Amino acid sequence: MGLISELKLAVPWGHIAAKAWGSHQAAPVLCLHGWLDNANSFDRLIPLLPKDFNYVAMDFGGHGLSSHYSPGFPYHYQNFVSEVRRVAAALKWNRFSLLGHSFGGAVGGMFSCIFPEMVDKLILLESLPFVLDTNEMDNLLTYKRRAIEHVLQVEASRKPEQVVSPEEMLQRLLKKNSHAGEECGKHLLQRGTTQVATGVWLNRDRRITWAEHCLDFVSRELFMHYIKNLQARVLLVKATEGYYALRREDDADKETVMFVVSSLKSVLKERFQYFEVPGNHYIHMNQPQQVARVISSFLQNKEGTPASL
Template sequence: MAELKSDVRNIVGTTTITELKIPVPWGHIAAKTWGDSSCFPILCLHGEVDNAATFDRLIPLLPQQFYYMSIDLPGHGHSSHYLPGIPYKFIDYVAVLRRIVDHFSWAKINILGHDLGGLLGLFFAAVYPDKIMKLIVFDVIHPVLPRQHLINHIKLNNEHLLSIETDEAVPQVFSYQTLYEKLCSWRAKDSSVAAIDASISRNAEQVADGSYLLTMDQRVRYINYPFFDDRQFHIILKNLRCELLIFTAKGIARNQNILPVTSLLYIFRYKCARFEHHIIEGNCDIHLNFPTRLVPIMASFLQEIRSSL
């Protein structure tokens, strides 16, 4: 089945922006694209409690010889929700990426990922190393949870999910200010106005009285991650073969949850076809707040062709 294209098309410079709906068994994956679909694809993956709009300020500044597709992960943005009672699992999101690649019959892709999206990119590149050419990630979530916290984490996660099912029985309608404050509390503490506005733009709809209906599935606040120990995580990452570019924002407020790149340098340097790590001034949404700080490095990384590939 072909993807469904909306009638909404915008032009930024010479780049066409198109909204798509990619069919999946439970509904559709929503996406917005930039550029010519015949060009080499770059799949763009957002972070927690976010959506495809997170890359709106970055992608127009990047090299235009690529086809950029920014998706709303299931439960986020304009994408379909899972059925009631079904939790969102990180590993299922990896399968969603494979569905998208297969839908478009892409032999190889590049991936651009922030936060949760960066971790998804790393896992997809490790599980399907033959599918990924280049991977660019910002502030990747660290999936290793200390063993002493595991039981309590599972308990709290389950209780939150059950509570949300009760809450969502009633339409979640808020003033802009209340919704803004809620999203701030659900995201990183140092989220910017631009980041929250981007989240609201696809995770809520304005209704007749000027208030906002939350359309994002609140269950995505409690995604089930496969919390590995360091040894297991390293085994997975040792299957990486792609070129890898990692950005870490210097001023991020939750450094304890960000991938400890220093402990993985050996793996990245000796397993990846190419590896770069850059520490950039900014916060957790540097790609949205200060995209020009990233663009020269990203453009060089994307455009350079290595003979080994």
């Protein structure tokens, strides 16, 4: 299944870029990438998925080939959720499925609760439907302060984009993200950088640094309240060596994800499925075949009951 087209969808601050596969008449699936990634994140997975769907992978604002937010306009979690609604409107989609990796899953989870009638299926790939971690509560005001100060510093500095060699850019990415292998990193940088005469620079907005600066952490009480609004069937795919939460370096604390899984199962019952597969946080890029079968079965299963795998 080859890439059909690159899309540029108009928004008030510029455009949202996206990539599309499959027939426009087929059932739609919107793919949401992780923090600081881009739509290339799904290039190796989508060709392994059922051909009778229309897949669109978008670049969040400030990422990939999408426009940066206007000066003075900060990046907040709610804004990314709003982008999903804008893309759906531009594509004239009234009901569709969501496939979200990491941060993209958290955005998709919130969207699915705010606009429950619009989401048929929600696939959480190495992600939770909300960023839920009670250990962060003491840091929330610190994050908000840092976010404001960081934006002011970037806007005041007006430094030109730093140009480095492609190899140095790759090594910087791999140093900050140990789960992304070399080939995975190169693929993300194809869309995430611009080539100039002396090297490459990052496309992404420099105001985006740490995800926790813009995230809304939710309490367990809020989590339980929100998921009762879900109408979608939900699939959560966890890699054995991946992250349980956005910022977790290892899987030592399994309690949070177990709470999420048990809660989703309790509320959604047969509309929820959970699978663990071998791999790390970037399994959809490094070993896409490990998750393609599970996702394909879920997409094609119209009844929502657990499919035999």
